[in-house]
Amino acid sequence: MANNDAPFGLRYVRNVQGKYNNAGQSRYRLTTSDTTNTTKVYQGDIVTQNTGGIVTRIARADGGSATSDIIVGVFNGCFYTDPTTSKPTWSNYWPGNAATDAIAFIYDDPFDVFEVQADAAFPVADLFGNFDIVDNTGTGSTDSGWSYVELDVSTGATTATLPMKAFDISGDPENSDMSSANTNVLVTIQNHLLGQKQVGLA
Numbered sequence: 001m002a003n004n005d006a007p008f009g010l011r012y013v014r015n016v017q018g019k020y021n022n023a024g025q026s027r028y029r030l031t032t033s034d035t036t037n038t039t040k041v042y043q044g045d046i047v048t049q050n051t052g053g054i055v056t057r058i059a060r061a062d063g064g065s066a067t068s069d070i071i072v073g074v075f076n077g078c079f080y081t082d083p084t085t086s087k088p089t090w091s092n093y094w095p096g097n098a099a100t101d102a103i104a105f106i107y108d109d110p111f112d113v114f115e116v117q118a119d120a121a122f123p124v125a126d127l128f129g130n131f132d133i134v135d136n137t138g139t140g141s142t143d144s145g146w147s148y149v150e151l152d153v154s155t156g157a158t159t160a161t162l163p164m165k166a167f168d169i170s171g172d173p174e175n176s177d178m179s180s181a182n183t184n185v186l187v188t189i190q191n192h193l194l195g196q197k198q199v200g201l202a
Contacts, residue, residue, distance in 0.1 A: 003182035009044015009140070009147025010074045010114035012107050016188060024109065025076055028055045030094055030102035037102070041094040042140030044147035045075045046133060046163055047106060049193065055104055058133070058163065070193050071163055073108035077145070092145025110195030114187055115170050120153040122169065122183035130162035130190050131155050151185055165190045 031037045035052030048058040048071055055072050080102035082089045119134055134152035170184035
């Protein structure tokens with residue numbers, strides 16, 4: 001049966017160590033009074049460190065090739081004072097507005113496990129390889145706030161600086177057909193700020 005094509009970025013599943021699952025998140029700055037951030041960031045986007053003490057969305061082909069591409073974690077939403085209405089605002093995505101107090105909530109444990117949709121069929125033989133990301137159509141939805149990021153199957157390699165390591169196929173019955181495009185895959189963050197880089201087996 002064909003898989004459902006509905007990208008959602010990286011969705012938190014559990015911790016790889018099997019310890020108590022508290023889905024813990026940490027606060028990071030998206031903007032400051034000195035540093036603006038006009039890049040939209042969606043729930044499920046991978047975020048990286050940036051100059052000025054903020055985090056921002058990592059884009060396709062950034063892939064961890066430089067210090068600025070080291071991954072902090074996965075974005076789950078933000079809180080800021082709306083610059084137009086002056087109201088405190090919680091949002092699944094960062095709209096890239098002029099707020100100077102925006103705080104991101106990030107899954108930043110290097111042992112967190114995420115589910116992500118692949119952009120093609122994902123065979124078992126590709127497990128334990130490292131992979132880059134790719135945007136589906138646009139970068140995300142301003143309605144749901146969800147990211148459109150997918151795992152780019154064609155980038156599978158041993159390269160330690162690629163952002164994700166795949167280690168299992170999802171149990172989702174609507175997206176677990178390994179012979180069809182859009183297989184859902186379980187991954188960990190590979191090029192993590194708080195973790196250790198490892199060579200992949202792809």
